[in-house]
Amino acid sequence: MTVDNDAAKPGVLRVAINAPLFTPFDYLPPAQLLNSAVGIGSRVRVPVGRRSAIGVVVGHADQSTLSDSALKMVREVLDTTPLFDRSLMQLLRWTADYYHHPLGEVLAMALPKALRQGASITPPVMLWRLSAAGRQALEGAAARRPSQQLSLLRLLAAAPAGLPATDIAAQRPAWRAAARLLRKRGWIECLQGQTAAGALPPSLAPLSSLAPLSSLSSLAPLPAPPSAPPAVQQQRAVQERTPGAPELTPAQRAAVAAIDAAASDYVAFVLQGATGSGKTEVYLQCAERSVARGQSVLILVPEIGLTPQLVERFRQRLNTSLAVLHSGLSDAERLRAWRAAYSGAARVVLGTRSAVFAPLPELGLIVVDEEHDSSFKQQDGGCRYSARDLAVVRAQQNRLPIVLGSATPALESLHNLHRGRYRALLLPRRQDQSEAPRLALVDLRAHAVRHGLSTPVIDAIRRHLAERGQVLVFINRRGYAPTLLCTACGWIAPCRACDARLTVHRGSEQLRCHHCGAVEALPQRCARCGFTVKAVGQGTERIEEALHELFPDEPLVRLDRDTAASAGELQSIFHSVLSGQARIVVGTQMVTKGHHFPGICLVVVLNADQGLFSTDFRAAERLAQTIVQVAGRAGRERIRGEVLIQTECPQHPLLQSLLAGGYEAFATAALEERRAAHWPPFGRLALLRASSLSSEGALQFLAAARARAPALQSVRLLGPVAAAMARRAGRYYAQLLIECSERGPLHRCIDLWLPQLASLAREHRVRYVLDVDPLEIQ
Numbered sequence: 140m141t142v143d144n145d146a147a148k149p150g151v152l153r154v155a156i157n158a159p160l161f162t163p164f165d166y167l168p169p170a171q172l173l174n175s176a177v178g179i180g181s182r183v184r185v186p187v188g189r190r191s192a193i194g195v196v197v198g199h200a201d202q203s204t205l206s207d208s209a210l211k212m213v214r215e216v217l218d219t220t221p222l223f224d225r226s227l228m229q230l231l232r233w234t235a236d237y238y239h240h241p242l243g244e245v246l247a248m249a250l251p252k253a254l255r256q257g258a259s260i261t262p263p264v265m266l267w268r269l270s271a272a273g274r275q276a277l278e279g280a281a282a283r284r285p286s287q288q289l290s291l292l293r294l295l296a297a298a299p300a301g302l303p304a305t306d307i308a309a310q311r312p313a314w315r316a317a318a319r320l321l322r323k324r325g326w327i328e329c330l331q332g333q334t335a336a337g338a339l340p341p342s343l344a345p346l347s348s349l350a351p352l353s354s355l356s357s358l359a360p361l362p363a364p365p366s367a368p369p370a371v372q373q374q375r376a377v378q379e380r381t382p383g384a385p386e387l388t389p390a391q392r393a394a395v396a397a398i399d400a401a402a403s404d405y406v407a408f409v410l411q412g413a414t415g416s417g418k419t420e421v422y423l424q425c426a427e428r429s430v431a432r433g434q435s436v437l438i439l440v441p442e443i444g445l446t447p448q449l450v451e452r453f454r455q456r457l458n459t460s461l462a463v464l465h466s467g468l469s470d471a472e473r474l475r476a477w478r479a480a481y482s483g484a485a486r487v488v489l490g491t492r493s494a495v496f497a498p499l500p501e502l503g504l505i506v507v508d509e510e511h512d513s514s515f516k517q518q519d520g521g522c523r524y525s526a527r528d529l530a531v532v533r534a535q536q537n538r539l540p541i542v543l544g545s546a547t548p549a550l551e552s553l554h555n556l557h558r559g560r561y562r563a564l565l566l567p568r569r570q571d572q573s574e575a576p577r578l579a580l581v582d583l584r585a586h587a588v589r590h591g592l593s594t595p596v597i598d599a600i601r602r603h604l605a606e607r608g609q610v611l612v613f614i615n616r617r618g619y620a621p622t623l624l625c626t627a628c629g630w631i632a633p634c635r636a637c638d639a640r641l642t643v644h645r646g647s648e649q650l651r652c653h654h655c656g657a658v659e660a661l662p663q664r665c666a667r668c669g670f671t672v673k674a675v676g677q678g679t680e681r682i683e684e685a686l687h688e689l690f691p692d693e694p695l696v697r698l699d700r701d702t703a704a705s706a707g708e709l710q711s712i713f714h715s716v717l718s719g720q721a722r723i724v725v726g727t728q729m730v731t732k733g734h735h736f737p738g739i740c741l742v743v744v745l746n747a748d749q750g751l752f753s754t755d756f757r758a759a760e761r762l763a764q765t766i767v768q769v770a771g772r773a774g775r776e777r778i779r780g781e782v783l784i785q786t787e788c789p790q791h792p793l794l795q796s797l798l799a800g801g802y803e804a805f806a807t808a809a810l811e812e813r814r815a816a817h818w819p820p821f822g823r824l825a826l827l828r829a830s831s832l833s834s835e836g837a838l839q840f841l842a843a844a845r846a847r848a849p850a851l852q853s854v855r856l857l858g859p860v861a862a863a864m865a866r867r868a869g870r871y872y873a874q875l876l877i878e879c880s881e882r883g884p885l886h887r888c889i890d891l892w893l894p895q896l897a898s899l900a901r902e903h904r905v906r907y908v909l910d911v912d913p914l915e916i917q
C-alpha cells in the first residue's frame with residue numbers, strides 16, 4: 140500500500156455478519172460507490188470464503204488493516220436507506236457490548252427471517268392498469284358498461300404506467316367491485332410495479348410504497364394517509380372514531396398527566412397497581428397522546444397468545460394502525476409487521492420480548508406491562524438479553540418516558556425507585572372494587588388432606604360455591620402426578636435423558652418429561668419387579684378429578700398448557716369462566732397472566748412450598764409475585780375475596796411478611812436479605828454455563844476457564860458447580876458464577892476473559908454461554 144494511492148481509495152466498509160465473531164470484516168464498496176454512500180445500518184451481500192453472506196454495515200474507515208489483495212468487494216447493497224436507523228443501531232451496539240455477544244448475531248436476531256435472507260424492506264407495489272383489450276374497449280364497447288366501471292376505466296386510461304390501489308381508492312372509494320368485473324373481462328390488469336420507493340427515506344417515500352390495505356392482515360386498518368382528499372379523511376374519521384374513553388380515576392389522571400409531562404425527556408415510571416386497577420387505561424391514554432403528537436409507541440407484554448383481549452382493546456381504542464410482533468407469527472406476517480413499523484405506517488407496535496428491537500421512527504413512549512415477568516429475559520439461545528432492561532436503555536438513549544407496569548414490581552425496579560432513579564406512580568384499588576382479598580394460611584400438618592386438598596380448603600370451596608361465587612384453584616404443575624412409584628420395590632419412573640422423574644399424564648395415558656419432552660406409554664406395572672405402580676403427588680389433572688368427585692354438579696374447567704394448546708381452546712376456556720358458566724377453575728401459572736376474572740371470590744394456592752426452599756436466590760421473589768398475582772384474581776365487585784394458601788411451613792418468614800404487609804412488606808424484607816448477601820440489585824452477576832456429553836466435561840472446562848480468569852480485585856468467582864439438575868436431555872450442565880459489587884469491573888473481567896474461552900471449549904468439547912444478569916441460578 141503506497142501513500143499516494145490512499146487519496147484515491149474509496150475507503151472500506153466494516154461489515155458485521157451473522158456469525159460468532161467479535162470483529163467486523165472489511166470490504167471495499169461496490170465499484171463506482173464511495174463507502175460513505177452505503178449508510179451504517181444497511182444490509183450488504185458480501186463474499187465469505189467461497190460463499191456469500193448478508194451482513195450489516197456497522198462502520199466506515201479510510202483504510203483497512205487487510206492487504207489490498209485480501210480485501211474483497213461488496214457484491215450488492217440491499218438497502219439504499221439503512222434498515223437500522225442511528226438510534227436502533229445504538230441500542231443494538233449496547234446490547235452486543237453489555238451481553239458480550241457478537242454484533243453480527245445481535246443484528247441478525249433483531250431482524251425477521253425474511254430480511255435476514257435478503258428480502259426487500261419495501262413491499263412490492265401492485266399497480267392497476269388498462270390492458271390492450273381494455274384500451275380498445277374504451278373506444279367502443281365500454282360505453283355500455285355501468286358508470287362505475289366506465290369511470291374506473293377512464294381513471295386508469297389517464298395513468299398508462301398504472302396506479303396503486305391506495306391512489307385509486309382515494310379517487311374512487313368503491314372501486315373494488317368494478318375492478319373485479321373488469322378484470323374478469325380482461326380489460327384491466329394488476330402487476331407488480333417497478334417504483335424506486337426504497338430509495339427514499341421512509342418519511343419521504345410515496346404512500347404507494349406502503350402495503351395495500353387488504354394485505355396487511357396483521358395490522359388494523361390504516362388511517363387515511365395525510366395526502367388523501369379531505370372527503371376521504373372525513374369519511375374514515377366517521378368510520379373509525381375511537382370509542383369513548385372511560386372516565387379516569389384521580390390516580391389514573393395523575394399518572395397520565397405525569398407521563399405526558401415527561402414527553403421528550405427520559406423518565407422511568409413504575410406504575411404499580413393491582414389487577415383491575417386500570418393500568419391498561421393509563422397506557423392507552425398515554426399512547427393516544429403520543430400518537431396525536433405524531434410519535435410512535437412501543438408496548439411490550441409478556442405474552443400475546445394469552446392476552447388477545449389486550450390486542451383487541453388497543454386496536455379498537457387507538458385511532459391508528461397497530462403492528463403486532465410475537466413468536467406465533469409466520470415469517471410473512473412478521474415481515475409485514477416489521478415493514479409497517481419501519482415505514483411508520485404502524486404508529487404503535489405491541490409485542491413480546493423481541494419487539495424491543497422493532498424499528499420505530501419518532502419513538503415517543505415505551506410501555507412494559509407486567510415488567511416483573513421472567514419471559515422478558517431471553518432464557519435460551521446465545522444472547523440472553525432482558526427486554527425490560529433494554530427498553531429502559533432505549534428510552535434513555537432516545538430521551539423519552541418509559542412506563543414499567545406491574546402489581547408486583549421486580550425487586551430491581553423497586554430498588555431503582557428507592558434510589559430515586561425511577562419514579563413511582565400508584566394506582567390504588569378503584570372505589571367500585573372490593574377491598575384487597577383476605578389472605579390466610581392453611582397448615583397442611585394440622586388438617587386432613589385428600590388428594591392434595593385440605594379440609595378447610597374443601598369447606599371454603601363449598602361455602603363460596605353455595606354463595607354463587609367462582610373458585611380458582613392454583614397449582615403450578617400440570618399433568619396428573621409428578622411421580623410414578625412402585626410401592627413394592629420403591630422404583631420411580633425416571634427420564635432416561637434427565638435427572639428427573641417422569642410426570643404421569645392420565646388423560647393421554649402417558650409418562651412425560653417436563654424438561655426434555657420425552658414421552659412414554661403409561662405402564663401398569665413396575666419396570667423392575669412387576670408389581671402394580673401408583674401415581675404419587677398432584678398435578679392439575681388430578682386436582683380436577685378430585686374436585687369433580689367432591690362437587691360433581693359444578694361445571695369445572697382446567698387451564699394449563701395441555702388444555703389450552705391452541706388460541707381457540709384458550710378463548711373457549713376464558714369464555715366459560717367469564718360468562719360464569721364454569722364455577723371452578725383449576726389452573727397453572729397461565730391463570731396469572733392476562734385475564735381478570737371478576738366473578739372469582741375464592742383463590743386457593745395448593746403447592747406454595749415448592750418455591751420456599753429453592754437454591755435459586757430469586758425463587759422467593761417469584762413465589763411472592765405468583766401468590767400476589769393469583770390472589771389478585773379474587774374479589775368480586777363489592778365482595779371481598781378470600782385467598783387460602785396451603786403450606787407445611789406456615790411460620791416461614793416469606794409467607795408471614797406477605798400475610799402481614801402484602802407485597803410491599805415482602806419486598807422490603809427481601810431487599811434487606813439481598814443487601815446483606817450482596818445479591819442483585821446490590822451486586823452484579825454473570826453466569827458462565829457449560830454443558831457436555833460426558834459427566835465431567837462441563838465441570839472440567841469451567842475449572843480450566845476459572846484458572847484463566849483475569850485477577851481483578853473486586854471480582855469474585857464462585858464454582859464451578861453442577862447445575863441443580865445436572866443431566867438434562869442427555870447433556871451434563873455446570874456453571875460458574877461471576878460476582879462483583881459494580882458493573883464496570885465485572886464487564887472488564889469478562890472482556891478480557893471471554894476471547895480465551897472459545898478454543899478452550901473446543902478442547903473440552905463443551906458448549907458454553909455467558910448469561911449477564913441471569914434470572915435463574917440453579
Ligand SMILES: [Zn+2]
Binds near residue numbers: 629665667668669
Ligand atoms: Zn417394583
Ligand SMILES: [Zn+2]
Binds near residue numbers: 634637639653655
Ligand atoms: Zn427428560
